[in-house]
Amino acid sequence: MKKWLKKHSNFNFIIGSVITGVLLLTVLIGIFATPYDTTQMSAADKFAKPSLAHWMGCDNYGRDILSRVMEGMGNTFLIAVLTVLIGTVFGVIIGALCGYFGGLLDDILMRINDVLFSFPSILLALVIISLLGTGRLNVTLALGIAFIPSFARIVRSEVKKQCSLDYVKSAALMGAGHMRIIFVHILPNIMPVLLSSVMIGFNNAVLAEAGLSYLGIGVQPPAASLGRMLSEAQSFLFTAPWYAIFPGLVIVLTVLGFALLAEGTTEEE
């Protein structure tokens, strides 16, 4: 642990983990308790300015923004984690098999993957949502599917690189089966690359989810979501700019924290 700490004790890593840690803690607290009920409306608090009672102020229904931000963060984190999970699992399977076996199927899949990869994930998700319909589950699925190509591409090229190395050949000589070679021998060796792309993928997922929710096709009301809050806040920018600023700032901090973490972990290797 000490050695590990020392290894990662660079500036980026520290700042990144502090930001991410605080945000994660807030999300965890938000699961059990928020300062106010997230859907409780109050006419008296309509557009209340940020104060000690309402740290981030109140929205057009007098709902506490901090409480809604906490709930929204939870939604965003959940969607982002599941998205990356779907993308990684399928990306690893497809990428590893294609990279290891090659052949015609690899050619075809990767040709299509090339286009999908350069296709912006938010757009891909938009298409999938137009097929599946809106809602939290569908957004997760859509984003997850949209993230498969980039993971598959990275894993495939890494597996290809590893395949020409001696340890793979000797494992094969020792009689290890294909699946054993792929998942027991090669996969652990590409973990560092995979890990940093998972972190970047998480960030892209947060940004894409926020974008989709902003467009009104992500998380549906009355559930809170950071992107949705931004789009609602836009109509009240003049009277209550804090309504837009705080949810947006939370998105920025989330992405910043993870980007610094990713930077900090790769810097040392």
Next chain:
Amino acid sequence: MLLTLLAVSFIVFAAFEIIPGDAAVSRLGSNATKESVEALRAQMGLDRPFIVRYLSWLAGFVKGDLGTSYSYNMPVSSMILEKLPITITLTILSMILTIGVSIPLSLLIAKYAGSKFDKISYGTNQFAMAIPSFFLGILMSWFFGMVLKWFSPGGYISYKKNFGGFLGYLILPAIAIAIPKCAMSIKLLRSAILTEAGKDYVRTAYSRGLSTMEVLYRHVLKNAMIPLITFWGMAVADMIAGSIVVEQVFNIPGLGRILLTSISNRDYPVVEAVILLIALVVLIMNLVVDVLYRVVDPRLRKD
């Protein structure tokens, strides 16, 4: 490339084919009689087998006929053609901003690598990369539109009426799209410049008596641009996607508006056409990147 486009077009068409829901039923409402639905299906050509419809759709696409919108009952091509200049202008503006700002800035930062200025710009860069364009757009329309009152948010000016005013209105959205991309470019370009600057040919160039400016611009920059070409090529597609969201922020009736309304209206011919168009742009950009590689890097021309 053509094969890839064919494969993509097939996937797009097939994907919209397997979703439940009949376009004819949704147009007439669920109370419509069976006969009228059948008649409309025949009129819309929905009663033909899947592969026939795909081929005729594809043939139409090649000829520039993108089909008819379900909800507006007008040709998709004219709908898109009217909105396309808006999104294209926005993308080009953001691209010019990204390239135009990131090259001089990264040269400057690389020149002072390791200094306080370098560190500050690193921090700013990380921050800028984390801001979603649409949030930036909201902040800008609040600050410039409501605090400073430089422009009226939502007061989009059509390019047909007043092209200068149209460009002026697009500047802020373009900046909102460009800033995160610009930050990423600076980060990539800075490290590429520093890698190149440590190479032997730079020392040779200096020993030949060239000035720092000449070395940087004529030798280092040219080599450092190579990894950036890929990034910028992909950034074009990203910017189109980004503009879809940012267009909503600034209330610009571009391609994004069509895509979103047609998605919520289940107007599939329009969605299919827009998607295929963007796929085409992506493929063309891949091709452009390949060609540019050969222009910048003579070593690649041999094979």
